[in-house]
Amino acid sequence: MKGMTVPAIVLLLGCAVAHGATLDNDSLAMCDRVFRLTPELRPSALMEAAAVDLDSGRFDRVYATFASRLDAALTTTNRTSPAATRLLANIRAGTLPPHAFDVVPSDDKQKEIIFESRADQIEIDCAQVAPHEPDMAAVAIMTGWVLGQQLLPALEARARFVARQSAAHQALLNNGLPMWPWELWLNGKRLGQSDWEPLFKTQWVLMRPTAGIEINTRSRAEGDLEASVAIEPLGLVRYRSDDYSKWWGASLVVTSSTREGIGLGALLRWNNLVFGVTRHQADSPAKSDGTFVFIGVELYQLITKKREDFETWKDLQGRRVNELLNGKTP
Amino acid sequence: MAKNVLFFVHGIGVHKIGWINEPDGPVAALNAAMDLYPACFAGKELSDYLDLVEIRYDDIFDTVLKTWQNLGNSLPANGGFDWTGEVQSLLQSVNGNRETFVRYGGDVLLYCGFDLVARAVRLRVSTIIATKIYQAWLAAGGSPGRVPRFAVVAHSLGTTVAQDALYQLAQAKWDDDLAEVSAKRPALTDNAALSGRDKAAFDSVVAGSRANPDKPIPVGLSALYLVSNTIPLLRQVDGDYALVQSGGTFDCARVYNINHALDPVSRIGGGAANPNPRPGWTNVTVRHIHQRNIHGFGHYLSNPAVHAPIFARLIDPGFTAGCAQSAAALAQAPEWTGFGGTLAGLDQQARQILENELRGLITGESSVAALRAAIEQFIKQLGD
Numbered sequence: 001m002k003g004m005t006v007p008a009i010v011l012l013l014g015c016a017v018a019h020g021a022t023l024d025n026d027s028l029a030m031c032d033r034v035f036r037l038t039p040e041l042r043p044s045a046l047m048e049a050a051a052v053d054l055d056s057g058r059f060d061r062v063y064a065t066f067a068s069r070l071d072a073a074l075t076t077t078n079r080t081s082p083a084a085t086r087l088l089a090n091i092r093a094g095t096l097p098p099h100a101f102d103v104v105p106s107d108d109k110q111k112e113i114i115f116e117s118r119a120d121q122i123e124i125d126c127a128q129v130a131p132h133e134p135d136m137a138a139v140a141i142m143t144g145w146v147l148g149q150q151l152l153p154a155l156e157a158r159a160r161f162v163a164r165q166s167a168a169h170q171a172l173l174n175n176g177l178p179m180w181p182w183e184l185w186l187n188g189k190r191l192g193q194s195d196w197e198p199l200f201k202t203q204w205v206l207m208r209p210t211a212g213i214e215i216n217t218r219s220r221a222e223g224d225l226e227a228s229v230a231i232e233p234l235g236l237v238r239y240r241s242d243d244y245s246k247w248w249g250a251s252l253v254v255t256s257s258t259r260e261g262i263g264l265g266a267l268l269r270w271n272n273l274v275f276g277v278t279r280h281q282a283d284s285p286a287k288s289d290g291t292f293v294f295i296g297v298e299l300y301q302l303i304t305k306k307r308e309d310f311e312t313w314k315d316l317q318g319r320r321v322n323e324l325l326n327g328k329t330p
Numbered sequence: 331m332a333k334n335v336l337f338f339v340h341g342i343g344v345h346k347i348g349w350i351n352e353p354d355g356p357v358a359a360l361n362a363a364m365d366l367y368p369a370c371f372a373g374k375e376l377s378d379y380l381d382l383v384e385i386r387y388d389d390i391f392d393t394v395l396k397t398w399q400n401l402g403n404s405l406p407a408n409g410g411f412d413w414t415g416e417v418q419s420l421l422q423s424v425n426g427n428r429e430t431f432v433r434y435g436g437d438v439l440l441y442c443g444f445d446l447v448a449r450a451v452r453l454r455v456s457t458i459i460a461t462k463i464y465q466a467w468l469a470a471g472g473s474p475g476r477v478p479r480f481a482v483v484a485h486s487l488g489t490t491v492a493q494d495a496l497y498q499l500a501q502a503k504w505d506d507d508l509a510e511v512s513a514k515r516p517a518l519t520d521n522a523a524l525s526g527r528d529k530a531a532f533d534s535v536v537a538g539s540r541a542n543p544d545k546p547i548p549v550g551l552s553a554l555y556l557v558s559n560t561i562p563l564l565r566q567v568d569g570d571y572a573l574v575q576s577g578g579t580f581d582c583a584r585v586y587n588i589n590h591a592l593d594p595v596s597r598i599g600g601g602a603a604n605p606n607p608r609p610g611w612t613n614v615t616v617r618h619i620h621q622r623n624i625h626g627f628g629h630y631l632s633n634p635a636v637h638a639p640i641f642a643r644l645i646d647p648g649f650t651a652g653c654a655q656s657a658a659a660l661a662q663a664p665e666w667t668g669f670g671g672t673l674a675g676l677d678q679q680a681r682q683i684l685e686n687e688l689r690g691l692i693t694g695e696s697s698v699a700a701l702r703a704a705i706e707q708f709i710k711q712l713g714d
Contacts, residue, residue: 021646022475022476022477022646023474023475023476024475024476029646029647031651032650032651043474043475044474046474047474095577096577096579097548097550097576097579097581098477098548098550099477099479099480099548099550099551099552099579099583100579100583101477102477102479102552102583104479104552104583104584104643105642105643105646106642107612107638107639107642107643107654108642108651108654108655108658109642109649109650109651109653109654110651115579116583116584116610117579117580117583117584117608117609117610118578118579118580118609119578119609120578121609126651138475141475141477142474142475144477145470145474145475145476145477148467148470148477148478149467149470149471151467151547151548152464152467152468152471154547155460155463155464155467155547156464156468158460158464158499158502158547159457159460159461159463159464162453162456162457162460162461162499163457163460163461165453165457166450166453166454166456166457169446169449169450169453170390170393170450170453170454172446173390173393173394173397173446173447173450174393178397178400178401179397180398180401181398181444184394184444184446184447185443185444185445187446188444188445188446188447188448188449189445191445191446191449193567193568194498194502195449195452195453195456195498195502196498196502209401209405211404211405229405297404
């Protein structure tokens with residue numbers, strides 16, 4: 001195995017198109033130079049040696065293979081150096097994150113660094129790269145690459161989960177029952193510290209102004225269709241779909257728009273449709289309490305539209321009857 | 331060949347799709363900066379070297395503002411409750427105009443005052459980063475030894491948004507979280523409470539975390555560039571991403587805290603205090619004044635002291651030791667330590683007035699209200 005200790009050879013020195021600390025075509029680009037690697041430590045050789053273990057997901061054996069190959073390629077002196085000892089130990093352990101094994105330049109490009117910002121950081125002086133250092137850097141990069149591949153299922157799972165979480169939150173803001181500023185604040189206070197808890201499927205309603213129509217059920221004469229604002233002091237909405245576009249809910253309601261004074265009651269909400277009943281207390285003994293129906297604007301618009309549709313349908317039928325009576329075919 | 335990945339996170343203001351490529355955006359600024367080193371880049375552009383990823387959360391603020399405006403408009407003018415009219419009036423005064431909203435520090439208010447908005451913003455950022463990291467590692471699978479390098483450059487409010495999102499992403503110990511959530515709310519983890527799609531995603535995470543036991547799934551940033559850092563004042567999570575580590579390895583290998591000596595945003599936001607909380611932390615303080623908007627993302631990036639660490643770390647090949655030396659020398663030149671650019675011709679008196687104006691915006695108070703006031707005043711001065 002002594003042949004493996006042949007030092008890495010500098011291929012090009014100070015070439016115009018230098019490479020960073022990267023592996024490419026079995027050579028290492030580092031310190032603005034390209035180094036030839038010990039044959040047994042070239043990426044293709046390492047991959048060949050670890051192929052079976054990589055395929056079977058035995059990553060611990062892959063790291064052991066890499067470490068033993070590097071160990072064998074180093075001279076006794078180099079092997080026992082603090083830097084090599086740290087590197088070999090971390091490769092064998094296979095527990096550091098991939099980026100720890102990256103070989104990155106210092107800002108002034110005078111050094112290349114492995115285990116950057118760690119207590120056991122390894123620095124390679126670009127002014128005097130030792131013969132074994134390119135080999136060490138190459139095996140470090142390969143180890144980082146394998147660690148990244150080992151992590152791939154976790155990275156995929158995380159990406160999918162985060163995307164799902166993001167979509168849920170955006171769906172609530174885009175599709176859910178629109179929240180007034182204080183409702184947005186209140187419902188936000190229900191969130192925990194972690195962004196990864198599933199988003200709630202309910203929404204608190206608080207002091208919510210809701211536009212609608214109030215109708216007196218007792219007196220047709222007084223049952224003017226009057227645009228009004230009801231306040232929902234407290235209520236709850238429960239979402240019925242993952243995209244937060246469907247919901248039902250219930251709220252207490254207070255109205256004050258009619259000439260019957262303050263009305264108290266409750267309302268039900270089905271998506272944007274709101275239907276409630278309020279009770280207005282008479283302000284004199286001569287008058288009795290009144291019961292009002294509260295219809296949200298959307299429901300009112302829906303009813304009006306249905307009514308218009310019905311009138312249109314009646315008109316159409318009427319025209320058809322007339323046409324029949326007049327002997328015309330429809 | 332796989333490129334290193336650079337994420338851009340914007341700050342306050344209106345940012346449309348494609349904002350990084352706008353003429354006053356960060357990519358244009360970095361492309362212009364590359365022209366300072368013709369021997370290094372030979373006319374190439376940033377996108378020739380790096381995979382540039384735009385992160386945008388602006389539309390979430392738009393959605394919230396539009397919702398409030400619609401709600402205000404939905405109320406009848408005379409609704410019986412006077413205060414609803416007040417609310418309506420307030421919302422209509424903004425009139426859906428994000429520029430006006432931004433002027434009054436609205437973005438800061440939305441992010442710091444509304445947890446649901448803040449979380450939606452963080453998740454947007456996390457989604458883009460997590461997805462891109464997965465894709466890059468997946469693509470690297472066919473090229474043994476090709477290790478993608480990831481970096482984030484964030485500006486102003488974006489520094490806080492990025493830090494908060496990255497902290498959540500890097501700190502998520504999926505197994506632990508699962509156990510904790512399970513203990514608190516058992517209904518969640520028996521999956522019965524989750525719908526079909528959420529259940530599948532949840533199971534997927536459990537499987538992923540078991541493949542990577544006893545530690546969080548790393549984000550693994552090579553560098554985080556905090557440009558006009560607002561994190562100390564605006565942070566919405568209970569930890570600092572820069573300090574997150576696992577097994578003695580920082581999740582982000584190197585952090586650059588980049589601030590302008592006269593920038594009221596980072597001065598009030600606390601980032602300019604120049605802490606040194608960990609190994610691999612670099613404080614960069616710039617003093618150049620090339621335009622009145624010294625807070626601008628592009629204005630910061632144009633300075634060699636700012637763009638050189640980005641180039642040196644991410645552009646391989648290209649930015650050699652010689653290029654780094656050129657940048658270091660340039661950063662010390664008068665043009666990059668004082669007035670230059672469009673303000674190079676300003677006479678001494680006008681320079682002094684402008685500097686005094688900028689200094690006048692920096693109050694001793696460090697609060698969201700003070701920051702919003704400074705933003706309002708700063709934008710007003712830019713318009714003058």
